[in-house]
Amino acid sequence: VGEGHCKIWFELPYNGKCTSRLDIPISKGGLMPSCNGKTDGIYRFDHSSALQYAMDYGDYFHIGRVCDAYYKCLGGNITVVKCENGTVFHIDSGTCKPGNSSLPNSCQLYCNPQKTNVHPFPVNVAECPYPLQFSETTGRCENFTEVTCGTRKEEKYICNYWESLFYNRHGGNCDTRNIRDCLYLPNGVHRDPRRSPSSFIRCYGNRLVEEGKCTIDSVWGTQTFIYNGTCTQRFAIPTSGADYGLLPxxxxxxxxxxxxxxxxxxxxxxxxxxxxxxxxxxxxxxxxxxxxxxxxxxxxxxx
Structure with missing residues (x-):
């Protein structure tokens, strides 16, 4: 008598009507887990919510609807709870409420009720810009030196942040545009191996925190170069210490x-x-x- 499709992208036909994937069992192509074998309690939706036929749209990294919904298991029965707009799931209270909340497996990912788009992360999942991390104390992205990650995984290289991984997923040049040397170097200023001897990188906590170029020495009137962790004029750099040194x-x-x-x-x-x-x-x-x-x-x- 007719045909059509569900108007909301996250719905599927189920039991004669368009139904949220959160309310359709995984065995039927949805996202609703089973409570079989699980103790009574509250759980995150950690099953992938990606639309496979649309290049993993909505959940490229297959982490699930971990921020905007949760489910309860009681006596083997499941109850799905969808968070209201402007709220996200807080595991500490086991409820949806306003304000950002952390995610257990990553120190730079977090739940943000203001983040409503669904690409590349599920709705309400956000990522701090490199090298910031999410602070469970302030509820914001903070300098990594001020954040205690605990058991949450720390990523120290910009190309391992998920947005970088996503935007370079087709063989992009993140590694050629960025430098991973700070993963292995001590804190301080080092010569930038990609550029001229007057270029430098500053490492802290195995992260790249600054890139720059040494200036002209105003007293000696000559270009400075990296030597012993600082920009140094050439006549103070031993000839044996660098090919640009001029100090005999x-x-x-x-x-x-x-x-x-x-x-x-x-x-x-x-x-x-x-x-x-x-x-x-x-x-x-x-x-x-x-x-x-x-x-x-x-x-x-x-x-």
Whole structure:
């Protein structure tokens, strides 16, 4: 006598009417679990809610409707509860109520009643932007240094955050645009292996927290480069320490002041006990090759 389809995408024909998948048993193609073998209590919907024929639409990661519904088991019977708009499931109270709530398996995922779209996560499931994590204390995304994850899994690499995984699911270039070195490096500033020697990354807690480029040294008037965890002008970097270093070795020299071969006039280096230190002459002075120090009113030449 007629044909059609359910108007709401999350409904299916069942028992003669369009019915929410939450009210259709899993065995019949829905999402309603069975309480067989389960103790009485309250449970999350952790069965995948993805629409397989639509590229996993609604639940790409197959985590289930973990935020906007729950079910009760009592004597083997199941009761499904759909949270009202503006509320999400809070496992600590076993009810739906306003405000964000944490999820048990991830420190950056959480339930957000204001997040109403369903791609790539189920409704009300949200993710903190990298490198933030969800705080159970404040109910917000916070700096990871202020969050105690407990048993919730921590992701330290941006490409392992779920939105990054989703948007790069077709062979995207997240790994080429980002750097995973901080997973293995100690806290501090390190040379960026992808770029020029003047570029750096800052790692903290095995996470990348800053990328940048060393500036020009205003005193020496030369580009600085990463050395020993800081941006350092080239004449203070030993030639043995980096290919861009210009500070000679003092290992075979007696103590004293010496000219730089590439910068003989307005600077020098001092050898003391085999250790080299670069020295910039004060303004309006030059290195005096006779007195072996900076002086005014002297001619500049390389000895």
């Amino acid at each position: 070795s003092c290992s075979a020299k007696p103590d004293g002041n010496y000219q730089f071969r590439t910068r003989p006039c307005d600077a020098y280096y001092r050898c003391e006990g085999g250790r080299a230190t670069s020295v910039k002459c004060p303004e309006h002075t030059l290195f005096d090759v006779t007195r072996r120090t900076c002086a005014s009113n002297v001619a500049c030449y390389r000895a």
